[in-house]
Amino acid sequence: MQQEVLKAEKLNKYFYEPATTQVLYDISLSIGEGEFVSIMGKSGCGKSTLLYLLSTLDTSYEGTVDITGVRVTGLNENDLAGFRNEHIGFVFQFHYLLPEFTVLENVMLPALKLGKLNREAIEQHAMDRLRQMDMHEHAKKLSGKLSGGQQQRVAIARALINNPRIIMADEPTGNLDSANTAIVFSIFNQLVQEGNTIIAVTHDHDFARKSTRILQMADGRLTL
């Protein structure tokens, strides 16, 4: 049987400002190794909120989340930061590249933080990831000087530097033209072939159609 990578049980989420509102209702799901899951639904239905919970960035909710068999619900922020850095690659729009650092430095950063390899090994690994994204020729440029599509590819290289088993993406092709969308999709496809798991919030039907499963949301509930 396919190994379970992520399990969520009975997630409920409330926001308390400006008034108490429930935005996620009783969400339970299980995602296996090597799945490429798209989360879809109308604007405001709770997709990003759900992804924040699943990716441990938001810790105030009811219910439980287990990732790679670890109960992440209830872990303190320090432990969560370490867990995320090792197991989850983020391609989120707010996880911007640092514009005053080079492309290579940006990609190396999460591995330097993790501290498992020496600088030389990290640099080599970062260059390999950049080559995979066809961005190696830009390694020495300041990331702020790249186009949006190029920055997104660098962000993916950075997300992959610690070889996470799970990649969480919020609108990974949101600001991209069709050529860059195709590149990002083929990178994701390759990652899935290698046994990684991808969970992506997207409005892009073409993108979602190519994933292995679509989670459809409406009004804070999973409908499919």
Ligand SMILES: Nc1ncnc2c1ncn2[C@@H]1O[C@H](COP(=O)(O)OP(=O)(O)OP(=O)(O)O)[C@@H](O)[C@H]1O
């Ligand atoms: N910090 C917050 N405080 C209060 N309400 C919030 C907050 N963040 C989100 N919401 C509300 O929660 C609901 C779900 O928002 P969410 O961003 O998860 O939707 P979404 O499906 O990702 O939307 P979009 O596709 O437009 O990004 C919305 O009604 C939104 O207004």
